[in-house]
Amino acid sequence: xxxxxxxxxxxxxxxxxxxxxxxxxxxxxxxxxxxxxxxxxxxxxxxxxxxxxxxxxxxxxxxxxxxxxxxxxxxxxxxxxxxxxxxxxxxxxxxxxxxxxxxxxxxxxxxxxxxxxxxxxxxxxxxxxxxxxxxxxxxxxxxxxxxxxxxxxxxxxxxxxxxxxxxxxxxxxxxxxxxxxxxxxxxxxxxxxxxxxxxxxxxxxxxxxxxxxxxxxxxxxxxxxxxxxxxxxxxxxxxxxxxxxxxxxx
Amino acid sequence: xxxxxxxxxxxxxxxxxxxxxxxxxxxxxxxxxxxxxxxxxxxxxxxxxxxxxxxxxxxxxxxxxxxxxxxxxxxxxxxxxxxxxxxxxxxxxxxxxxxxxxxxxxxxxxxxxxxxxxxxxxxxxxxxxxxxxxxxxxxxxxxxxxxxxxxxxxxxxxxxxxxxxxxxxxxxxxxxxxxxxxxxxxxxxxxxxxxxxx
Amino acid sequence: xxxxxxxxxxxxxxxxxxxxxxxxxxxxxxxxxxxxxxxxxxxxxxxxxxxxxxxxxxxxxxxxxxxxxxxxxxxxxxxxxxxxxxxxxxxxxxxxxxxxxxxxxxxxxxxxxxxxxxxxxxxxxxxxxxxxxxxxxxxxxxxxxxxxxxxxxxxxxxxxxxxxxxxxxxxxxxxxxxxxxxxxxxxxxxxxxxxxxx
Numbered sequence: 001x002x003x004x005x006x007x008x009x010x011x012x013x014x015x016x017x018x019x020x021x022x023x024x025x026x027x028x029x030x031x032x033x034x035x036x037x038x039x040x041x042x043x044x045x046x047x048x049x050x051x052x053x054x055x056x057x058x059x060x061x062x063x064x065x066x067x068x069x070x071x072x073x074x075x076x077x078x079x080x081x082x083x084x085x086x087x088x089x090x091x092x093x094x095x096x097x098x099x100x101x102x103x104x105x106x107x108x109x110x111x112x113x114x115x116x117x118x119x120x121x122x123x124x125x126x127x128x129x130x131x132x133x134x135x136x137x138x139x140x141x142x143x144x145x146x147x148x149x150x151x152x153x154x155x156x157x158x159x160x161x162x163x164x165x166x167x168x169x170x171x172x173x174x175x176x177x178x179x180x181x182x183x184x185x186x187x188x189x190x191x192x193x194x195x196x197x198x199x200x201x202x203x204x205x206x207x208x209x210x211x212x213x214x215x216x217x218x219x220x221x222x223x224x225x226x227x228x229x230x231x232x233x234x235x236x237x238x239x240x241x242x243x244x245x246x247x248x249x250x
Numbered sequence: 251x252x253x254x255x256x257x258x259x260x261x262x263x264x265x266x267x268x269x270x271x272x273x274x275x276x277x278x279x280x281x282x283x284x285x286x287x288x289x290x291x292x293x294x295x296x297x298x299x300x301x302x303x304x305x306x307x308x309x310x311x312x313x314x315x316x317x318x319x320x321x322x323x324x325x326x327x328x329x330x331x332x333x334x335x336x337x338x339x340x341x342x343x344x345x346x347x348x349x350x351x352x353x354x355x356x357x358x359x360x361x362x363x364x365x366x367x368x369x370x371x372x373x374x375x376x377x378x379x380x381x382x383x384x385x386x387x388x389x390x391x392x393x394x395x396x397x398x399x400x401x402x403x404x405x406x407x408x409x410x411x412x413x414x415x416x417x418x419x420x421x422x423x424x425x426x427x428x429x430x431x432x433x434x435x436x437x438x439x440x441x442x443x444x445x446x447x448x
Numbered sequence: 449x450x451x452x453x454x455x456x457x458x459x460x461x462x463x464x465x466x467x468x469x470x471x472x473x474x475x476x477x478x479x480x481x482x483x484x485x486x487x488x489x490x491x492x493x494x495x496x497x498x499x500x501x502x503x504x505x506x507x508x509x510x511x512x513x514x515x516x517x518x519x520x521x522x523x524x525x526x527x528x529x530x531x532x533x534x535x536x537x538x539x540x541x542x543x544x545x546x547x548x549x550x551x552x553x554x555x556x557x558x559x560x561x562x563x564x565x566x567x568x569x570x571x572x573x574x575x576x577x578x579x580x581x582x583x584x585x586x587x588x589x590x591x592x593x594x595x596x597x598x599x600x601x602x603x604x605x606x607x608x609x610x611x612x613x614x615x616x617x618x619x620x621x622x623x624x625x626x627x628x629x630x631x632x633x634x635x636x637x638x639x640x641x642x643x644x645x646x
Binding site for chain 3: 261263264265266267268269271272273277281282284285286287303309310312324325327328331332334335336422
């Protein structure tokens with residue numbers, strides 16, 4: 001479904017989405033009055049009706065709705081917070097405007113190219129192979145095209161051994177599978193069926209801690225573990241859940 | 251023009267027609283000059299003559315100036331019978347995403363993939379890949395930061411009937427007028443200020 | 449023949465000219481009949497018309513009945529210019545991999561493919577193949593162990609403007625230590641092993 005086919009029926013506007021976009025860009029409607037959530041819902045409903053997700057068209061919709069959301073959120077920010085932003089409202093408006101216009105320029109140029117492509121499709125070019133006698137390169141017809149120094153330089157390059165690559169920036173990876181295993185072992189091994197997150201993982205690096213949280217979420221979803229935190233930033237207590245030890249889930 | 255000059259131009263036009271028939275790519279005037287061992291003026295006169303003889307509607311073949319050179323192509327009237335005879339796959343129409351991506355590469359080349367994504371607001375992997383597979387764009391090296399950079403190909407010019415990249419329509423044609431843009435900016439700002447004040 | 453029958457024969461002749469232009473092989477009359485959705489009589493009339501228009505000496509292209517079908521071919525008058533235009537070697541810029549591979553063959557020839565790979569530290573299949581296709585290097589036999597060995601060609605010397613292999617630039621010019629070929633090979637191999645290990 002193309003965005004042009006998305007018919008909207010909002011309090012402030014009724015008509016195709018493309019038109020809404022044009023009107024918003026011309027500020028005939030304030031973006032602040034446009035309930036973008038309803039636009040998204042309308043789009044999803046239309047998708048369900050038609051029953052097919054066309055990736056290109058969906059991408060186009062996402063680009064446009066994301067730009068509108070960003071623009072609207074900037075408009076809604078209270079004045080007091082503005083000094084903390086990298087961009088003042090003026091620059092933000094400029095940047096967003098420039099981005100939307102730049103995108104529009106290439107979208108329209110692309111449409112023009114498509115028209116050209118269609119118009120040219122009728123002209124067909126020959127792609128037959130050359131007759132045999134013309135396929136042999138003739139020495140007489142060749143003349144110097146390369147600088148011999150290119151070869152000397154290439155050979156010189158081969159004499160040098162490259163420096164050992166610096167791999168210090170490659171961090172060890174943390175696997176969700178392994179963290180799940182660690183959690184399951186700890187829970188199974190603890191006498192009370194409870195462990196304290198900070199005690200168990202407080203000394204780990206941030207990445208490991210974050211992946212461990214993901215593993216906990218996964219175990220919570222499967223009923224293998226529950227966790228409680230009584231106060232903000234307080235201790236996290238992890239307990240065996242109802243289906244703990246009922247076999248390792250796939 | 252004397253009869254002999256006239257007949258030599260005709261002979262040259264015939265040779266050029268044969269060369270364009272054989273050549274798999276458009277042939278620049280300079281190469282015709284060398285191959286025919288004629289002067290550039292003579293070649294251009296012969297090309298004029300040939301263009302006249304192969305003017306649209308006169309024969310099954312037309313002369314086209316394209317991709318920095320000259321090429322023969324079939325008259326679009328023969329497209330349908332040609333497809334029946336050769337069962338060649340249709341050049342599928344461009345999707346909007348492909349057209350946008352191609353426009354960005356065509357106008358801004360050389361351009362890196364992240365730059366394309368920035369302008370379109372979405373990752374453009376699949377459009378870039380399809381365009382490269384169809385031979386419309388190609389890699390032309392790496393940016394300072396290691397990103398692959400792209401440019402359009404000769405095939406692109408051929409399929410879009412362009413004599414060269416400078417024959418692309420002026421992109422400013424697609425921009426709103428400066429007045430419109432300024433006014434829009436004004437209104438965006440005012441909306442922000444009102445919000446801030448309220 | 450009525451004027452309209454005449455003009456439809458002309459139109460059909462144009463389409464057939466286009467079809468023969470596109471087709472890499474001679475096209476039998478039956479296939480033309482199907483592709484044009486015309487009768488055999490109409491197609492034969494149009495072919496007669498086309499044969500007249502493309503009679504030898506009239507244009508750069510002639511109509512030929514050949515191999516059980518019809519084909520377009522160039523007029524023999526264009527043969528020499530065609531050779532000058534099309535039998536020229538392809539000389540796109542060398543990629544770094546191609547330049548390295550060619551340098552190894554040029555300086556160390558005859559040299560086997562495994563040896564090239566050892567010196568470069570990477571498999572060099574595609575560079576070797578491209579250089580061979582462009583006629584810059586050629587096979588010159590097999591090593592004791594059955595590997596294809598390569599040497600440069602006459603075309604190579606021509607394209608690099610060399611009067612002979614001894615006119616290759618002295619590698620010492622690009623490397624401070626002067627050395628003879630054997631030592632050069634030793635050092636190249638050692639560097640290649642380190643590259644491959646690194």
